[in-house]
Amino acid sequence: MTDGVIKYNFHFTPTAPLPKTAWEEIEAVRERLFAMKLIGEKAQIGYGNISRRIDSERFVITGTQTGHLPNLTAEHYAQIDTWNNETFTIHSSGATKPSSEALTHATIYNLSPDIKAVIHIHSKTIWNFMLSHHYPQTADVPYGSREMIEAVKTLYRNQNPLDKPKFAMKGHEEGVMTFGRDLREAEMVLYRIVGEILENSSNQA
Numbered sequence: 001m002t003d004g005v006i007k008y009n010f011h012f013t014p015t016a017p018l019p020k021t022a023w024e025e026i027e028a029v030r031e032r033l034f035a036m037k038l039i040g041e042k043a044q045i046g047y048g049n050i051s052r053r054i055d056s057e058r059f060v061i062t063g064t065q066t067g068h069l070p071n072l073t074a075e076h077y078a079q080i081d082t083w084n085n086e087t088f089t090i091h092s093s094g095a096t097k098p099s100s101e102a103l104t105h106a107t108i109y110n111l112s113p114d115i116k117a118v119i120h121i122h123s124k125t126i127w128n129f130m131l132s133h134h135y136p137q138t139a140d141v142p143y144g145s146r147e148m149i150e151a152v153k154t155l156y157r158n159q160n161p162l163d164k165p166k167f168a169m170k171g172h173e174e175g176v177m178t179f180g181r182d183l184r185e186a187e188m189v190l191y192r193i194v195g196e197i198l199e200n201s202s203n204q205a
């Protein structure tokens with residue numbers, strides 16, 4: 001590690017694929033975001049991931065290296081069984097390892113028990129728009145680091161995170177997070193930003 005950044009320790013216990021009830025809602029949202037290339041693959045690196053909380057301890061998230069796939073099945077979903085932002089440890093199960101960005105999702109779930117879904121997409125257009133239009137944004141810190149966890153906590157200090165359930169990750173190019181009380185809400189938050197961009201560009205035309 002050359003950047004001196006502490007990364008999470010991932011512990012993975014392979015199990016049977018997750019039941020459909022655990023991931024079908026995620027899959028419906030993912031299909032739409034993939035169609036818009038907000039989730040996908042660029043230069044052979046997958047990007048974008050979605051998660052949904054099961055209970056206070058656990059959430060289900062898209063698996064690692066799935067960005068290129070238009071549709072996912074049970075084998076492609078992972079369950080986070082415990083996470084700890086003090087010891088930087090994540091335990092997961094399922095038929096695949098979770099996205100490495102699971103820790104960003106975990107950090108957001110830690111903000112409030114009312115947060116039940118998290119979406120992470122990549123888009124240069126949305127990211128640039130958010131950074132230049134005073135949307136919430138985390139400091140310029142590497143993703144997956146202690147600094148990033150602190151940056152997310154700092155961003156939502158002294159306010160209900162669900163009042164501003166979106167931010168651009170300044171230190172993670174093209175990276176945008178939205179979240180909500182359910183998946184639909186997190187998805188709509190994202191679409192509202194896209195709406196702002198479309199309105200802005202038609203005003204300029």
Ligand SMILES: [Zn+2]
Pocket residue numbers: 047048101120121122172175
């Ligand atoms: Zn990302």
